[in-house]
Amino acid sequence: MTETKIYEAYNLLLKSFGRQGWWPRFDNNRFIYNKDFKNSKPSEDEAFVISISAILAQNTNWKNVEKAVINLNKENLLSKEALLKIDVGKLAGLIKPAGYFNQKAKKIKEFLKFNKEISRENLLEIWGVGEETADSILLYAYNFPIFVIDAYTKRIFNRIGFKLKNYKEFQELFHKNLVKDYKLFNEYHALLVELAKRNCRKVPICGNCPLNQVCEKLI
DNA sequence: CCCCAGGCCGCGC
């Protein structure tokens, strides 16, 4: 049964990897994972940094995102007011380590203009914010119970045996078969990212995969 | 040298 399998996969991942503590909070010039999972709602300042880092993380290694955020922090630029004051070229130079720096500088500038109510529909109107970035902001910065789908999620669940294609289909799979609990969605997505890094890579390493008992291995 | 990374946009069809 689909529902059982999705919960089972979650429990296996959690047992195997433990809590991931996403989204890491930026404090004292470094990112910290909340492994003890206090899970308090991020402050407005924290939500802003999460949102900016979600844009920087697009198709980019997280370590490079950290470098870019540290560059911004050293210039005291981790606030909407401060970022509004600098020009897009200067911003691009500071976020260089995150890659696509010209595009991302423009995307951040567009995000700074956003002044509507936080909702999926409104976030998607921002140039540079697509479905995954919008959902990441909603879930991790504002604790909306919205499941984040990324390339890893698609890869993993296609291998396990769900033959789905687009973002919407994958998201419905989780929304229809899990209780809408932001803590569950938070942890599940983070665990999937970890699985993709350790085992379910493009060329998979299946030997010690925690999901072997629920995977069809149709590779 | 290669490939990949916590995607998105603009375009052609």
Added chain:
DNA sequence: GCGCGGCATGGG
């Protein structure tokens, strides 16, 4: 609506 090229640094 779908596929594809462009965007780009840093690590393995």
